[in-house]
Amino acid sequence: MNMQIFIVAGLLVHCVFLISIFDIYFTSPLVHGMTPQHTPLPPPAQRLVLFVADGLRADSLYEVDDDGTSNAHYLRHIILSKGSWGVSHTRVPTESRPGHVALIAGFYEDVSAVARGWKENPVEFDSIFNESKYTWSWGSPDILPMFAKGATGDHVYTHCYKAESEDFAAEDATVLDTWVFDHVKEFFNSARNNETLHSKLHEPKIVFFLHLLGIDTNGHAHRPHSREYKNNIRKVDEGIKEIVSMIEDFYGNDGNTAFILTSDHGMTDWGTHGASHPSETLTPLVTWGAGIKYPQRVTSQQFEDDFLKDWKLETLKRQDVSQADIAPLMASLIGVPFPLNSVGVLPLEYLNNTARFKAESIFTNAAQILEQYKVKMAQKKKSTLPFLFSPFKPLSDSEQIDILRKARAFIQHGKYEEAVSLCIKLINLALEGLSYYHTYDRFFLGVSVAMGFVGWTFYVILIIIKAHTGLTRNITIYKAAGSFFQYTFLAVGVLIAIFLLIQSLPWTYYIYCLLPVLLWYAVLKEYPVIQEVITFLLKFQRTQFVGFLLVFTLGIEILVCSFFYRSALSFGLITFSAWPLVTKPWTQVKVTALSWILSCLLLAVFPLMPIVGRQPNISLVTAAGLLTLLMALSYLVACLWKSKQKYLHHMDLKIYLFQLLNLAVATYVVNSTHRSLRSKQGLPVINQIISWTTLVSSLIMPLLSPTFLFLRLLSILLSLMSTYLLLSTGYEALFPLALALLMFVWINVEQEAVQHYGFLHKPKLAALSFSHTTDITQFRQLHVDDIRRSFFFVFFMVTAFFGTGNIASVNSFDPTSVYCFLTVFSPFLMGGLLLWKQIAIPFVLVSCAFEAVQVTTQLSSKRLFLIVLVISDIMALHFFFLVKDYGSWLDIGTSISHYVLVMSFTIFLMLLSGLAQLLTTKRLGLWEGTKHHSL
Structure with a gap:
């Protein structure tokens, strides 16, 4: 084969093998067509304020000096007297985009989606902002637009500073956060004289999102243990105090505002993030206001990390969550439907409400995840021949109906703990089922790609032996045998194509399944070369050959x-x-x-x-x-x-x-x-x-x-x-x-x-x-x-x-x-x-x-x-x-x-x-x- 043709063929083959991994492991978990689910009871809050301190580590917020002084006096006061707190566990990659998607949309974005787009949605997904009546957001142009694009209707408003402001060499990166705080204050001040805006702000189910990037910028530039990083935390703490006071004053202290502070990811001691170090995956979660529990005193509590003593918070109940769990928490607080693609589990320990409200909320959570499961199963069933389809047995149709019926009966009879337990069981089964159908074709595709890989490797070895050694000088080629291989592999290829066509599988599946046929045809048609190599190896000194292989x-x-x-x-x-x-x-x-x-x-x-x-x-x-x-x-x-x-x-x-x-x-x-x-x-x-x-x-x-x-x-x-x-x-x-x-x-x-x-x-x-x-x-x-x-x-x-x-x-x-x-x-x-x-x-x-x-x-x-x-x-x-x-x-x-x-x-x-x-x-x-x- 001509070397140029071989290189082009090799590039194409390896590109197929590389892309295959995205079809096998990196396909989007999202499905569409679900019915929105929401709790029938009135919510505890009319509005929600979400503060995301980008790049804020849990220990940086919670730690205190030897004399008990905290970098965040106001938030420390909230933890001690007004709200609930814990650690939000993020997933890898610990980057801003996937972190915010998990927080606001409730699902963990696959890597291919992150790679395809940073500021906008490479795939459409539902979010808390989309489900809200109105959402106003302030902050970075790298984060806010991706939640505005694709939102139904014109109800998600963004206010961004210029991208040039995100300068790691800036004299003071806290200006990014003060910009947000100043513009929020201007916004509420202007609302007092704007009847239309004033009316919108008094609607229920609204969200205010403040994205605070200064801490992340200072962490990159100066490291998390630097004076600049800690000063930025103090600035954010002071800014949050002012914003909370202003909002409560604007609404006449009506007690209908819920507040959440968290972070998209943490940061290593050396100023990076993206990997799995605990300093990157442990982020703070502080909640207070309408619908949130007050501090709970405990005598002892155990966690894998040993931070509680360092934070001097061992007597206050710490309630850890997965990052995606925050989205259903926000939905429950303001009474909007849970994001359609959310896989988060509502953390009931944070809610200050009746047992019935909690049971109804977790029931809604279970029904929302079950909707995804049903759509996923229907899609897979449609694209698989009936006699080949293997359903997820632990959650059959009858099992779904039985669990939902029992949970509803428990709620009606006031057995709320039993209802919650059943709903948690249904959520876990539905999540397992989602994973099962999401990976349904994984083994089939994996075998096809592996067969192609082995065929390609043997083919290259045969090229080396045939063209660059003296082993094949006296080989005789039989045309009849070559024709036999040609027609046999052609027939196999046609049968595979028909099999894929009947199931209406994606076009990439044809490449993964037919490429091995082509490669193994190229290998086996050189059977005289294979025979000559085997003969040569049999004559080779066994000890020397085994030693070389070892x-x-x-x-x-x-x-x-x-x-x-x-x-x-x-x-x-x-x-x-x-x-x-x-x-x-x-x-x-x-x-x-x-x-x-x-x-x-x-x-x-x-x-x-x-x-x-x-x-x-x-x-x-x-x-x-x-x-x-x-x-x-x-x-x-x-x-x-x-x-x-x-x-x-x-x-x-x-x-x-x-x-x-x-x-x-x-x-x-x-x-x-x-x-x-x-x-x-x-x-x-x-x-x-x-x-x-x-x-x-x-x-x-x-x-x-x-x-x-x-x-x-x-x-x-x-x-x-x-x-x-x-x-x-x-x-x-x-x-x-x-x-x-x-x-x-x-x-x-x-x-x-x-x-x-x-x-x-x-x-x-x-x-x-x-x-x-x-x-x-x-x-x-x-x-x-x-x-x-x-x-x-x-x-x-x-x-x-x-x-x-x-x-x-x-x-x-x-x-x-x-x-x-x-x-x-x-x-x-x-x-x-x-x-x-x-x-x-x-x-x-x-x-x-x-x-x-x-x-x-x-x-x-x-x-x-x-x-x-x-x-x-x-x-x-x-x-x-x-x-x-x-x-x-x-x-x-x-x-x-x-x-x-x-x-x-x-x-x-x-x-x-x-x-x-x-x-x-x-x-x-x-x-x-x-x-x-x-x-």
Whole structure:
């Protein structure tokens, strides 16, 4: 097969495998067509005020100083004398959008929906705001619009400040919250003289939503234990006190207003959120006003965390909830229908009402979730053949009717506790049933994708054997047998298509089910090759073959293990360092062997370090810049001294001097920027211009340098290192340098191995050029040692990713590292810069080194790339089987993230291979005399 066609086919196949995981695990849980459910009794409150302090940790609000002083005096007073309190447990990802969706709509948004849209609804869903008579909201333009769009009628009003106001370098981020408080005050003051607005404000079932972003902004910029973060909590506390007083005065203290304060997510000590650390998932919940219980005294209470003593609240009953439970609580307080897609369970302990009201409310809650269950079941039943449909047995139609009838009878006879118990049982069964039907096709799709995966891997192995080894020279192809396979698989494909068509399944199902048929046809039609391979393996020395398989399997398992434990990479690197000690040819190249051992051990230190972002240390960034400058200068001087300008001309030297100057400027810009931000003077414009210019030029400057092996690699390192320094905040700035050092040694190592293939002479590395590699691709076929080289490449790529972080650190958002480029909140731009730093730059360094290895070993890059593809696909298949649909949400989400990461890695490798070839082989001639002739 033509290599270009193969790459396109490979990209398409891997895109299908990647997208399949979204159909299997990331489909939206939402269903439509339910009947709204609401409690028939009058609600305790006419209006609700919801305060969401974005990024507020539970411990930051509840903790007190040694002398008993709290950061939030007013809210502390509420907890002690007026309301109920507890902890709201959020789910991963702990980000603003999914957090607010859980709070206001009552369901946990799937990751694909979060990825498709940030400010608006990628999928339509119901919410408390939509069910209210009127909702007025103030705050961030990143949050408010998504609840206004899609709301029925014109009754959800938003008042947002400009996006530019969300500046992490602002002198005082509390202005975001004071803006909200000031505009709410202006709103109520204007309502006194506006009859229309005044009339609306006195309607029942209305909501006021105050989104307070200052705490989150200060947490990112200064960390949660900073003076700025704590001062912002005090400002919010004072603002809430003023707003509550003003609203109660406006309504004449009628006692019909309910108040809720909570947060969408918390924040780590190092100023990030997005992952599963308790500081991110434990958020405060304080409620008071109409319909809310007063404080309840207790003698003792037990929780998994040990915060109660630190908070000095052990004598007041703490009532924890899941974040989605707050939506039905708000609906119950003001008497609106529960959000149609809510999966929250009404926390009855917060309600100060009659036993009958509580029983009726939880009955409504159960009926609302049961409505979703019925619609979900009907949809699945409609799209499944009758004889194949398997219903959720614990909640049959008769069981639903029986539970509802008994619960209603209990309520009518005043047996409210029994009614509540039955309703909780129905809710749990309905939630289980929703999960059952939501994952109904999961096994079927999983088997199809796995079959396709295995077929693709075998197909690539057959291509390698057929085109790049000498095993298939004497194979005879029989056309009759090929026709038999063709018609057989065609018939199987038609039958599968008819089966899917009858059930009216989505078009993506056709791809997942028919792709394995196509791939296995491509494999089995090469049965003569398979037969020849089996014959060869039978002749192979069994002990040697088993040993090779064991080593290969161990290597794969270390790679898989590294996704869970970064220290596995250190173990692998330490093992690699011992390679020269057990390989005979190394005894005569002691300098190279020693360099290999030391560079492996140096790189092994990084996976043992804490993940990036926890302890900023600009001094280490400066040290990394100066060390890179020193090493690069030393190498250039050595090149000039030894080669006598044979490979490095005057014009080339100017390019390197410019890159060295750029590196020095980048080092200065990092220090200057962080010094300016610490003094609250903002991001200097000149620093921002230099940073963006350095980023844009980082992939262009190497194309101006000579294409000789180490000279081009040095130019790539200098360009990428300048950008990396601008995005660094601590020890991770040293990582590309350590990685590049090992890559340089690896190239030398592989060049030493060239002599084992029987070449008459071993070319000098200084004489090798990236631009003259096409003629050496015919020198030799694949060797067993090439599997080891390909494994090294995959291992180094995984090390490049996990060397300074993990899945959580990529998911967590720390804007500190992008302050040289921008300080105004922009999630996708900031996320793109983070990915460029943590993934793209290390990957490019390793990929370019691998291109050099292919030159030194005189082997076609296509052949080595195919082996790499097999190794990465085996890893991806491994993670496909490790994907979980049980356990905690974190376990499920992490396992899926691993699969998506490896699949993206496989696709990325195909694209990265082209980028690496461009960076290493091409040269822009901007002046005469830049062309060199290879030796």
